[in-house]
Amino acid sequence: MRKRASRSNEYEAECIPGLEAIAMDELNSYDAHSLETLRPGFLRFRFAGDSRLLLTLRSTIAVYSVYRFEVPRPKALLGHQHLTRLIGILRAAMRDWAMKNPRLGIGAAGANSQVITRLKEELARLLDVKLAEGNKGELYLRLVRPIDRSAWEVLVRLGPRPLSKRDWRVINMPGALNATVAYAMTRIRSQDAQNRVLNLCCGSGTILVEHALNSPAGQLLAVDNSAKMLSAAKRNLCASDTNHRVILLNADAGHTPLPSRAIDRIYADLPFGGHVGSHADNLRLYPALLREAYRVSKPDAVLILLTHEINLLRNCIAQSNWRTILETKITLSGLHPRLFVLKGKSTRIYK
Numbered sequence: 001m002r003k004r005a006s007r008s009n010e011y012e013a014e015c016i017p018g019l020e021a022i023a024m025d026e027l028n029s030y031d032a033h034s035l036e037t038l039r040p041g042f043l044r045f046r047f048a049g050d051s052r053l054l055l056t057l058r059s060t061i062a063v064y065s066v067y068r069f070e071v072p073r074p075k076a077l078l079g080h081q082h083l084t085r086l087i088g089i090l091r092a093a094m095r096d097w098a099m100k101n102p103r104l105g106i107g108a109a110g111a112n113s114q115v116i117t118r119l120k121e122e123l124a125r126l127l128d129v130k131l132a133e134g135n136k137g138e139l140y141l142r143l144v145r146p147i148d149r150s151a152w153e154v155l156v157r158l159g160p161r162p163l164s165k166r167d168w169r170v171i172n173m174p175g176a177l178n179a180t181v182a183y184a185m186t187r188i189r190s191q192d193a194q195n196r197v198l199n200l201c202c203g204s205g206t207i208l209v210e211h212a213l214n215s216p217a218g219q220l221l222a223v224d225n226s227a228k229m230l231s232a233a234k235r236n237l238c239a240s241d242t243n244h245r246v247i248l249l250n251a252d253a254g255h256t257p258l259p260s261r262a263i264d265r266i267y268a269d270l271p272f273g274g275h276v277g278s279h280a281d282n283l284r285l286y287p288a289l290l291r292e293a294y295r296v297s298k299p300d301a302v303l304i305l306l307t308h309e310i311n312l313l314r315n316c317i318a319q320s321n322w323r324t325i326l327e328t329k330i331t332l333s334g335l336h337p338r339l340f341v342l343k344g345k346s347t348r349i350y351k
C-alpha cells in the first residue's frame with residue numbers, strides 16, 4: 001500500500017555509486033517513502049519522522065534537507081526575499097545540530113564562480129560564521145538544479161559532518177575503507193549462519209566494527225600481517241565497544257593458524273597497490289588468500305572481497321575452488337573497485 005506523503009519533508013541521501021540498493025533497503029527500514037534514485041549515488045525520499053533519526057543511517061555518506069527556491073539562477077538567491085528565507089533555514093540548521101562557530105561550505109557546479117563566491121560571503125557575513133577551506137564546512141549546503149530545470153534547490157546537510165565519518169574511528173590509517181562500503185559488505189545477504197566470521201587483511205578494522213555493530217552475536221576473527229594495522233584495529237574496536245568479540249591475529253592471509261572448515265563468512269578488503277601493497281605482492285597474495293579462505297571455510301560459507309585489481313582477482317577465482325555469485329562495480333574516491341561475492345564451487349547458489 002502506498003503511504004501518504006502528507007506532513008513529510010523531502011530529503012536527499014548521498015551514497016556510494018553502486019551501493020544504492022543497500023542504501024534504499026536501509027531507508028525503507030526507516031519508513032522513508034517516495035524513494036527514487038535521481039542519479040548514481042543520489043536518492044530522494046520523503047520522511048515524516050524526526051530528522052535526527054536520519055543521522056543514525058549507516059549506508060549513506062550524508063543526508064540533506066531539500067528546499068526549493070523559485071529562482072531562474074543562483075544569483076537571484078541574493079535578492080532580499082530569498083536571502084532572508086535561506087538565512088532562516090541555515091540558522092535553524094545551526095540550532096538543530098548545535099553548531100558552535102561552524103565554517104560554511106557550498107558545493108555547486110561552479111563553486112568558485114563569482115556568483116557562488118558572493119553568495120557564500122554574504123551568507124557568512126549575515127550568519128557571522130567563517131568560510132571553510134576547500135568548501136567542506138560543518139555547515140554545508142549544495143545548490144542543485146532539479147531535473148525539470150524549473151527552479152533551484154538548496155540542500156542543507158543534516159549534522160556537522162558526513163555520516164561516513166564514524167565516532168569509533170579514533171585511528172584513521174591510510175587506505176582505511178569508507179565505513180559505508182564496509183557496512184554494505186556486512187549487509188550482503190546469504191544463507192551463511194554468520195556465527196563465525198573472519199576478516200582477512202583486516203587493516204584498521206573498519207569491516208570488523210561495522211559487522212560487529214550490525215550483528216550483535218557471534219565471534220569475529222581477524223588477520224593482518226602488519227602490527228601497526230592490528231594496533232589501529234584494536235583502538236577502533238575498543239572505541240566502538242566491540243573489542244571483546246574480536247580475536248586479532250598477526251599472520252599471513254595466505255597461511256593462517258586457523259583450523260579447517262570452521263568459518264561461515266569471510267571478508268577481505270584486499271590491498272590493491274594504492275596506499276597498501278603492490279601488484280607484485282598481490283600476484284602472490286590473491287591466489288594464496290583464495291586457497292586459505294577455502295581451507296578455513298565451512299562448505300556453505302560466503303567470501304566477500306573488495307579490490308581494484310579486477311582482472312587479477314577474476315583470473316585467480318577462475319583457477320580456485322570459488323565461483324562468483326555477484327560482482328558489483330562501485331565508485332570510491334575516483335576509482336572503480338569491485339565487490340565480489342563468492343561461494344564454494346561445490347555448494348549450491350543461494351537466492
Ligand SMILES: C[S@@+](CC[C@H](N)C(=O)[O-])C[C@H]1O[C@@H](n2cnc3c(N)ncnc32)[C@H](O)[C@@H]1O
Pocket residue numbers: 173175176177178200201202203204205206207223224225226229251252253254269270271272276277285
Ligand atoms: C586495503 S588494506 C585494508 C584496509 C582495511 N579495510 C581498513 O579499513 O583499514 C589491506 C590490508 O592488507 C594487509 N595485508 C597485505 N598483505 C597481507 C598478507 N600477506 N597477509 C595479511 N595481511 C596483509 C595490509 O597490512 C593492510 O592492512
